[in-house]
Amino acid sequence: xxYVTIAIYVSMITATLMTLAIATSLKSSIxxxxxxxxxxxxxxxxxxxxxxxxILHPLFWIVSLGVSSLFLISFILQIKNLDIxxxxxxxxxxxxxxLSILYPMVLWYLNRKYxxxxxxxxxxxxxxxxxxxxxxxxxxxxxxxMQTISGFETGIVLVFIVAPLFEEIIKVTGIYILxxxxxxxxxxxxxxxxxxxxxxxxxxxxMFYIVTKIPSFSLExxxxxxxxxxxxxxxxxxxxxxxxxxxxxxxxxNKFVVYIMAIMVSLMAHMAFNILAMIDVINVELxxxxxxxxxxxxxxxxxxxIIASTWNKKGV
Numbered sequence: 001x002x003y004v005t006i007a008i009y010v011s012m013i014t015a016t017l018m019t020l021a022i023a024t025s026l027k028s029s030i031x032x033x034x035x036x037x038x039x040x041x042x043x044x045x046x047x048x049x050x051x052x053x054x055i056l057h058p059l060f061w062i063v064s065l066g067v068s069s070l071f072l073i074s075f076i077l078q079i080k081n082l083d084i085x086x087x088x089x090x091x092x093x094x095x096x097x098x099l100s101i102l103y104p105m106v107l108w109y110l111n112r113k114y115x116x117x118x119x120x121x122x123x124x125x126x127x128x129x130x131x132x133x134x135x136x137x138x139x140x141x142x143x144x145x146m147q148t149i150s151g152f153e154t155g156i157v158l159v160f161i162v163a164p165l166f167e168e169i170i171k172v173t174g175i176y177i178l179x180x181x182x183x184x185x186x187x188x189x190x191x192x193x194x195x196x197x198x199x200x201x202x203x204x205x206x207m208f209y210i211v212t213k214i215p216s217f218s219l220e221x222x223x224x225x226x227x228x229x230x231x232x233x234x235x236x237x238x239x240x241x242x243x244x245x246x247x248x249x250x251x252x253x254n255k256f257v258v259y260i261m262a263i264m265v266s267l268m269a270h271m272a273f274n275i276l277a278m279i280d281v282i283n284v285e286l287x288x289x290x291x292x293x294x295x296x297x298x299x300x301x302x303x304x305x306i307i308a309s310t311w312n313k314k315g316v
Contacts, residue, residue, distance in 0.1 A: 003087040003090065004090055007090050007091040007093075007095065010098050011094050011098060014098040014101065014102060017102065021105055049180045049182070051177045051180065052177050052178045052179075052180045052184075053181070055127050056178070057123075064126035064127070064129050065126070065129075067129075067133065068129040071133050072204070072207055072208065076089060076211055079211070079214050081215075085214050085217070088214070088217050089210070089211060089214070092207070092211075092217075092222055095226055096207050096230075097207075099226050099227075100202060100203035100206070100226075101199070101203075103195070104192065104196040104199050107192060108121050111192075117189070120184075120189065120192055120193050120196065122196075123178070124174070124195075124197040125197070125203065127200060128196065128197040128200020128201035128204075128237075129200045131174060131200070132201045132202075132204035135170055138170075139163050142162050142166070143158050143162070146162075160274055160275065164270035164274060165267060168263055168267045171198060171236070171237040171240070171266065172241075172244075172259065172262045172263045174193075175193050175194050175197060175240055175241045175262065176262070179193075179248055179254040184245070184248060185249060186248065186249040187246050189241075189248075190238075190242050190243070190245020190246070190248070191242060191306060191310055193241050194234075194238035194240055194241025194242070195234045195306065198230075198235065198237035199230060199233070201233050202225075202234065206230065209225060210222065210225065224292075227299075228295060231299050232302070235302035235303060235306060236266045236269045236270045236273070238302075239265045239302075240263065240265060240266035242309060243258060243262035243265055244259065269302070272298065273298055273299070276295045276297075277292075279294050280292040280294050280295050
């Protein structure tokens, strides 16, 4: 069985599972009509809530998909001998896309599977993908500026400080915007939004990573990206979502100081992961270790914490 066939099967299974999951939440009600899609109800209480409304709107999802696709295609078309590696590119992107959507869908389905929170999942993934594109340009510009000013290579600064800082600010900002919605009112909402935004971010970042590494490609690297990298990004932003959700749950308000706290917590988690990942690379590449140890462990610990948090809120 070749890569393309596997990718098609995986895509079909993902589409089927999503259809079944959504169907169970619809029951006898209509999710959204064509009229509301084209002419949405814009009677919003305030400007901040309207920003959240935009992220939850299907037109935003379509725009996000279009922009993300064009971004990736612009790099795919630069690949030399694309016809030779096309199967690998198609296979990798299909696997990354499928799992990046399935992770938050599973989290949603196992807990509060109703339509309003499903919109948070899809909106979060869409926002996360655009956040990855935004972070790419910000990180690129920041690196060029630092190299121009200092005259030195700033790769380490980018990995450990600049990239985590801007990436978590953008992702947590999405959570903060959606927290203005009246249906966003507790820790679970923060978890589902943060996790979805993180998966959306990792979706585009992983595809970009695989595409720009060609002609070098490795199944082991793909597995590492779709599991550890995706769940790591999802966990970072989920911690921020927990902070914001807890603040909204306790006070009924979406306070700016809580937003700053959420950024700091997400940033510390991201920086800790990058440090442990670097230690793993040193152990494997220089010291001859057989496998990565520290970064997978911290991802597992973070996921266990998130699952425990959702179980604690289940049924509330």
